[in-house]
Amino acid sequence: MQRTDFSEMACSIARTLDVMGEPWSPLILRDIFVGMSRFEQIQADLGISRKVLTERLNHLVDRGVLERRPYDNRPRYEYVLTGKGLELIDVLMVMVAWGDKWLAGEAGPPVLYRHHACGEVSHVELSCSHCGKPMHANDIDVLPGPGAAV
Amino acid sequence: MQRTDFSEMACSIARTLDVMGEPWSPLILRDIFVGMSRFEQIQADLGISRKVLTERLNHLVDRGVLERRPYDNRPRYEYVLTGKGLELIDVLMVMVAWGDKWLAGEAGPPVLYRHHACGEVSHVELSCSHCGKPMHANDIDVLPGPGAAV
DNA sequence: CGTTGGGGTTCCTTCAGGGAACCCCAATTG
DNA sequence: CAATTGGGGTTCCCTGAAGGAACCCCAACG
Numbered sequence: 589m590q591r592t593d594f595s596e597m598a599c600s601i602a603r604t605l606d607v608m609g610e611p612w613s614p615l616i617l618r619d620i621f622v623g624m625s626r627f628e629q630i631q632a633d634l635g636i637s638r639k640v641l642t643e644r645l646n647h648l649v650d651r652g653v654l655e656r657r658p659y660d661n662r663p664r665y666e667y668v669l670t671g672k673g674l675e676l677i678d679v680l681m682v683m684v685a686w687g688d689k690w691l692a693g694e695a696g697p698p699v700l701y702r703h704h705a706c707g708e709v710s711h712v713e714l715s716c717s718h719c720g721k722p723m724h725a726n727d728i729d730v731l732p733g734p735g736a737a738v
Numbered sequence: 739m740q741r742t743d744f745s746e747m748a749c750s751i752a753r754t755l756d757v758m759g760e761p762w763s764p765l766i767l768r769d770i771f772v773g774m775s776r777f778e779q780i781q782a783d784l785g786i787s788r789k790v791l792t793e794r795l796n797h798l799v800d801r802g803v804l805e806r807r808p809y810d811n812r813p814r815y816e817y818v819l820t821g822k823g824l825e826l827i828d829v830l831m832v833m834v835a836w837g838d839k840w841l842a843g844e845a846g847p848p849v850l851y852r853h854h855a856c857g858e859v860s861h862v863e864l865s866c867s868h869c870g871k872p873m874h875a876n877d878i879d880v881l882p883g884p885g886a887a888v
Numbered sequence: 889c890g891t892t893g894g895g896g897t898t899c900c901t902t903c904a905g906g907g908a909a910c911c912c913c914a915a916t917t918g
Numbered sequence: 919c920a921a922t923t924g925g926g927g928t929t930c931c932c933t934g935a936a937g938g939a940a941c942c943c944c945a946a947c948g
Binding site: 741761762786787788789790793810811812813814 | 933934935936937938939943944945946
Binding site for chain 1: 741742744748749750751752753754755757759761762764765768771772785786819822824825826827828829830831832833834835836837838839840841842843845846847848849850851852853854855856858859860861862863864865866867868869870871872873874875876877878879880881882883884885886887
């Protein structure tokens with residue numbers, strides 16, 4: 589957790605960071621998304637400290653993006669994305685698109701996405717939920733909303 | 739900076755986190771995007787420690803997402819987004835969409851986006867760069883890419 | 889020529905991350 | 919039926935990053 593609490597800020601970026609902005613959290617979500625749902629798997633894959641992994645998983649469960657679910661008669665658990673958590677993967681997909689473009693270098697992107705709808709390997713693009721046209725930073729005006737701070 | 743270095747991982751999420759994953763960095767980028775380009779402004783707006791703000795700004799400049807530019811004959815500087823940095827705002831826009839949906843509560847979203855192309859207040863949606871149809875976590879297969887680790 | 893204001897730097901304290909060791913419990917093994 | 923194994927943590931210590939306040943430099947300005 590950041591030392592400063594972002595959750596009370598009147599900003600959806602800050603609030604989202606409160607959920608998944610701590611170090612490792614996005615990578616934990618990535619691992620779970622690609623099917624590594626168990627503590628030992630994630631710990632081994634990331635090389636994260638067990639202590640921190642425990643904290644992050646609990647935090648993500650608390651925030652409702654993961655569900656802790658027993659998978660055996662023995663006390664064994666796996667972590668699965670909730671609906672809320674699955675939608676959070678959108679953020680990771682955009683990070684992948686940016687990282688692929690700007691940081692992958694000669695070797696090319698480490699992973700590719702194949703889109704079920706068209707069968708092609710492609711990447712994610714931002715569009716307007718209203719008109720469907722591209723929608724990036726320079727295509728918008730930012731206005732105060734109903735939940736703006738006084 | 740996270741204690742563990744993410745920049746060498748064969749993962750575009752980890753690499754992107756190396757650029758903007760430290761605490762405060764996304765909020766600094768947000769402030770600069772909405773026009774608060776000077777040290778004192780950002781520091782006052784966020785309530786961030788001056789030391790940390792200095793570190794973050796230098797890091798973002800080093801990574802090529804910000805440019806430090808004099809704006810006066812006096813030694814005064816402002817920070818502006820590069821092209822690379824503007825594209826990184828995509829990540830924030832998706833975080834806003836998620837935070838607005840899942841965390842805004844009764845009060846509603848703190849800010850609204852008006853899309854220039856259609857003039858409507860809306861939010862960002864993920865689509866496939868190839869076919870244009872929606873593209874979310876469940877709509878893709880993840881495949882190893884050319885830059886995958888051995 | 890003292891003050892102000894932007895843009896930092898220094899210093900100290902506290903707390904989070906890294907890493908290793910340890911623990912509990914259910915099932916399997918000899 | 920004791921001993922072992924393995925999943926899923928918890929505890930401990932050490933280091934380093936975040937918070938916060940004080941300080942600094944320099945160019946105008948009054």
